[in-house]
Amino acid sequence: MRKIFLAISISALIAACTIDRSEFPSLEVGQDFTDSNVRVLVLDSFTVKLSTFKFDSINTSSSERLLVGSYKDEYFGEVKSAAFFELTRSTTESTTNIYDLPEDAELDSIALILGYDRYFYNDTTSVSQINVHLIQEDVEPEDDIFYNTSTLKFDSVPLTTRNYFPEPFDEDSLHISIPFEFGRNIFDLLQGNDINDTDELREVLKGFSLQPGSLDNGAVIGFSRGSENTYLRFFYSVPEEFEDDEQSFDLVINPFPEFPIAFNSITSMIDSTDLEGLIDQEIEISSTESDNLAYIQSGTGYAVKVEFPSIKDIFDVPGSGTLLKATLRIKPLRTSYNDFTTLRDSLVVSFLDRNNLAGAQLENSNGRVFGRLIGENEEFLDVTYEIPVDRYIDFKLNEIREGDDALVLFLNEFNSTINRVVLQGEENRDFKASLELTYAIYDDE
Incomplete structure (x- = not known):
């Protein structure tokens, strides 16, 4: 029986691969990009794969x-x-x-x-x-x-x-x-x-x-x-x-x-739903096979796996580059929440290994990383979760041997609530899950 546990191996690797801008040419105040050989690109064409799986068990005896x-x-x-x-x-x-x-x-x-x-x-x-x-x-x-x-x-x-x-x-x-x-x-x-x-x-x-x-x-x-x-x-x-x-x-x-x-x-009791076949932690269902939706629920153990299979396509861009920013955007399904099934304002972001075992929470220079609801409407009529994934993407771009690791999204108080969220997948017509990279090219000769 697999349980949610914390590990630090992947996070240690990422800490070693944090972005080093010491070799990146800085621009003086007032200097125009046309006066330098630096190009800053914003790219959002990378594939984001969302899948739902279910943890075999969750420790509920530690809940108060x-x-x-x-x-x-x-x-x-x-x-x-x-x-x-x-x-x-x-x-x-x-x-x-x-x-x-x-x-x-x-x-x-x-x-x-x-x-x-x-x-x-x-x-x-x-x-x-x-x-x-x-x-x-x-x-x-x-x-x-x-x-x-x-x-x-x-x-x-x-x-x-x-x-x-x-x-x-x-x-x-x-x-x-x-x-x-x-x-x-x-x-x-x-x-x-x-x-x-x-x-x-x-x-x-x-x-x-x-x-x-x-x-x-x-x-x-x-x-x-x-x-x-x-x-x-x-x-x-x-x-x-x-x-x-x-x-x-x-x-x-x-x-x-x-x-x-x-x-x-x-x-x-999930009979006759998209989640019916998730009877083992290593089984997962892609959002493309579940109405372009991905599912999270505390207490029962449903979580969302996030992968970026095309991330290394960025190396097709000519020249040497540095990752400046990476933001994952996912939208909750509007019809899935209301005054009774309220939308939660944050998602926990952790590492996931090839067997869907959760590891340490993702961190950046500001501390632990969360997915935050972004939107002007106070009633959450048009909002998205934004997740800063700079360090993870930098790690994937610099890994020597390509691994089967991924990220996992779940909710706070995962063992003491039954809160849930339904996310729109990578091919949803209303809003596709997307990864936006800000990438600086400073040597394209």
Whole structure:
């Protein structure tokens, strides 16, 4: 199973091949090009090949967000995310036994509180459903990581179900009542000191899986993993002489676990779409074979490979030259985004090897390189992504042995969102993906 990883080998080569303008003749202020033998050319006839592929898996256990929800997407099919997590007693309270409860305490109610973290994708005006299921096996990854493709066994019948209108900006949290009898069983065991540590708690409560409704077509909602925002709260009273003193204690997602104890399982049902055949990371589909479109989606692993097969045609230009600037321009498909499926303002640009394994992020003299949205209309009606690829193109022009490397485009928070973007390919009638080079010829004798 291949995973997204970081490498520095290609970036080290590019650093060694950065543009050296020390031998490039400089022009004095006021000097006319006609007074020198320098010609500056702007060329944009190079082939840009865009392909879509899918990473085999993405580490979602490192995310600080729980993603729950489902919606139907025109390009990616049914997109669904379910959350899995283990609970333990908060260690912030200073007690000898962190599960201590007064002997005369009486349980009043129990609730799962999910704190909104203000992330959502798609339509929050539709009713969503959360089904709370009990996990049937320990939340322990086989190889120290949970991925978007991971899952755990859970009870088929939910412990409880909550229908709600998501309000990630208007409300702090979502309150889900837990059946009293289930809560009282755990409460009694804690109170009777039958549960004294996390291992003993696991025997009774291995954790929860939050599953969206099978018919949901609304939004994927982000909830915080933070112990101050998301917790299973037991409300109890201690009888007093004049009135009951209501108190509570919480079970939380451990913020400092020895191994991952929470993750998101993210899937997309892509039957009968252009992406149906992408079942292995080394398989890719050219935009020319997918309606001149290329696809990126976080969470599920879709990314865009970029190649420049004709870049060395620039050597057909007579004379010695120096690359001054290289800009890749790609336009998002106008009909693919709206107020629900919003357009993201940047793309991450990294190296990609021959097996479609991602490496280090592309850098230039200003730091890490991103694709930035360029356009005057604030509502993104006519915009393009512009990507400075000077160093990569310079590397390709100066490589001794031609390699099979490429660039890969994906979105920020690739492991903790389901954001997506649809890009127009190299033969799109509206706007062709293009590479523009500014090239200086200073010896054409």
